[in-house]
Amino acid sequence: MRVDAFDFDLPRDRIADRPVSPRDSARCLHVRPDGLDDRIMRDLPDLLQPGDVMVFNDTRVIPARLLGRRGEAKVEVTLHMRLADDTWRAFAKGAKKLKPGQTITFAEGFEALVEDKDGGDVRLKFDRGGQALMDALKAHGHIPLPPYMGRDDDERDRTDYQTVYAAPEKEGAVAAPTAGLHFTPDLLARLEARGVSRVFVTLHVGAGTFLPVTADDTAEHRMHAEIGEVTPEAAAAINAARAGGGRVVAVGTTALRLLESAADESGVLHPFSGPTDIFITPGWRFRMVDRLVTNFHLPRSTLFMLVSAFCGLTRMQAAYAHAVETGYRFYSYGDGSLLERCDEDIPA
Template sequence: MRLSDFDFHLPREAIAQRPVTPRDAARVLHLPAQGAPQDLGVRDLPRLLRPGDVAVFNDTRVIPARLRGKRGTASVEVTLHKRETAERWRAFARPARKLQHGNRIDFAEDFSAEVVERGEGGDVLLQFDRGGAALMEALDRHGELPLPPYIQRAGGADTLDLETYQTVYARIAGAVAAPTAGLHFTPELLQALDERGVQRVNATLHVGAGTFLPVKDEDVSQHRMHAEWGSLSAEAAAKIEAAKTAGGRVVAIGTTALRLLESAADDSGHIGAFEGETDIFILPGYRFKLVDLLMTNFHLPKSTLFMLVCAFAGQERMRAAYEHAVNEGYRFFSFGDASLLERHA
């Protein structure tokens, strides 16, 4: 498969810069397993799902992972993307070419990190002067929310973004990008799912900044995903397994939830507890083991996420669905509208 196979025309004005208010007022494009797409709203989700279905939500919480500091007199910006230990994080640095092993970056008078390793593509490993809760507190004081590059803010993320770029059920701190399908949910919508008889289960996948990196190889099979840490409890896995056995469908709320579920499932479709890293890269031809429906936002041309939805719902069907979405004025990307995809046989 070639990278050009996943290109499509997207007008710049289709890229949402702010979410709709309230969250669940967004539109949803329902793509059933058979038949034409349906233009609906996120509030229609409970009637599109069935009693006995199980919806899996990613409860990761976005941290203020972008830091601006000084190496001597030179300005440095880093965006954390993966926790290695309590004190060590991998980060993308700008400019990275002048950073050397042993360099200290000062983010405040009492907050700094040392470069302990340089990688490729601006990647560095930083050793902070503190870890754990103390590091999270320092990030809250000195860090910025790392909005995706296609959301334009003159001064970076603002106070409104601190609320809107976080799901209402975010719980476990560690992500540097939001699981954006979850941004559409309100307490009222979650309650409506409960009343419909749809079970809700939480999993955790800490989304990394690697999710924004472009695919550079024309042969997409050569692309390597950044590993992300995730976990699924034994209790959550048992609920999913029981729902599936009883005839319910597994609904992934977002591509991050789907990637974690497919990483945790075995080849026969059974699922158990999971904790660790996953770098699963899903392309057309992938055999899905567990997930039946996927709720997800609209993704970038040539992105790994567009490749994933093509694998899930069929490449030609997704190209047609995205063309329909553009023509009908759907809003794209993190703050945009959603789609509900049924797995294509």
């Protein structure tokens, strides 16, 4: 499909650069096959049924943006995929003269060797690994806020840009699974009381999620891979809920992409561990996910393509037009939506 089919006008004042408080007071647009409802996120228990299963991405965001020097030249890198305890792929700014074999210094006694380079994508081997590297990132790194926020990160973002259920042992994301930012302990407890079960999977969101689609046709776009895991226990719980008549509700496009990567053609979810570069556009036949909680996405982005595949392009164009007109807040710190899957693109 042509990428310009996924374009729409978005006023700059609709972009949120801070979240609302409390988190679950954000607005929620319920997109049904037969219409739209304006709700708030804490209404979710009323919109789901006992027996449904919500699937959350428990990855934890790390301060993956680093400012360094190669000699006198400034270099900025954003880590996007862990290859080993001490080795990451990263997008680099100021990399034009960067060459394999050179060293980037980020702080006194903290540096990385450039092992290879492909345009602005580099492989970095740090002088430490494991928890020591995580500690150095926390000391010297920055939260890699999406560039459309137009500001640098601050101390508040270290809390705001993290879900309340992010697992300490699941550090590795360089962007938040932002649909999950709306959930509070109270909302999670109310969902549990409603009889909605909760399962966690892990997809370490990469900085590639911020990259624009520069191709004219979706067939020409290359997705960057991200590392994910569905444990045998998680797969069994989700399959059991489905077999019992429950609906699978993915919290975020990251959870959805991982579930669709791990499901077979018959709709059975299997354990999964490794990279996925799945690219979902209209025409995709969903194997696993029935409902999707998600934020409002960029024009021409792979994420708007995904939600258009889930609900139909015509329906999502109408939903986004309504959201713009009625003042919904867009992007990572913005409002949310609950989408019901529709496999046919018919007018909303």
